[in-house]
Amino acid sequence: MALKDLISKNRSYRRFDESFAIDYKTLERLVDLARLSASGANRQPLKYMIFNTPGECSRIFPSVLWAAYLKDWDGPEPGERPSGYIVILGDKSISEVFGVDHGIAAQSMMLGAAEAGLGGCMIASIKKEQLRNELNLPEQFEILLILALGKPVENVIIDQIKDGDVKYWRDEGNNHHVPKRPLDELIIIL
């Protein structure tokens, strides 16, 4: 698939067919895409945890905060929850700083997920201490980002932004609308 099609397809999805199982190998292949991606000073301080069974996923879900702009929605209902997660960790025994390595890695993995027919969401709003306790995560690791993944069951529509309002919203047909700034607003000419 042409990269622009892949990037266009790769929306942030928050509702899934939870009955769809994701192979461990599929998620491992996503981590391999992150492995081959750029890392500041080639330090490669990121580590990854993979969760793909219903039992494992139920350990991660309560620590994830969903869609701040949708005030009447607390996150996906049972049956529409992710069927896989990749937790991105920073290994402080390698580096105290992680720059934007996790952004680079997350984008590689999300594009890989889109190519594999999956979708999901990069989530930075995490109950980190709760998750650390749940996973018995050693202090060596900092929780940086979670990728929530599954078979999307929602329709995401990109709109032109209006009056600078960046808040995504849902219409009556439950389509998820995401306002994006136009290109000429993003390119600065001095």
Added chain:
Amino acid sequence: MALKDLISKNRSYRRFDESFAIDYKTLERLVDLARLSASGANRQPLKYMIFNTPGECSRIFPSVLWAAYLKDWDGPEPGERPSGYIVILGDKSISEVFGVDHGIAAQSMMLGAAEAGLGGCMIASIKKEQLRNELNLPEQFEILLILALGKPVENVIIDQIKDGDVKYWRDEGNNHHVPKRPLDELIIIL
């Protein structure tokens, strides 16, 4: 191209055929890939400056620091310098924080560059005040990252890491070697 091939092809290149000209439109298309990529809380606070003529590129080059691990190399010689740059800015009038938005955007753009037959390097080591003065950049904008782009003339080889040494190096044939950690070292199982 399959995403894994694109990610594998997308190495960090630092030597180019400087006589190769890059269209403005090509770089604008890369910014459009960034535009369509994820942004924390959909705030979209990133802005972009595009430089593609020899005169413009000569304004950016002196503010970029190259390849810290190659102690005997101060960066590409004339004739091997980038023929385009995209400077990624954070617009503080939109947000004071940029999270990993610039990592996500940079990865989308570098993959787009690889697809277009170009290559380059994400550079965070920037003489920021020097560049701000050169560009007369208003205080509203924070300089986050530079993408240096061109037609690569070097060969980059991914090696298995040895003894934890992440430093890239050049062999006698001037091939650039990048040691990467193996997958089983990156996946944490607790």
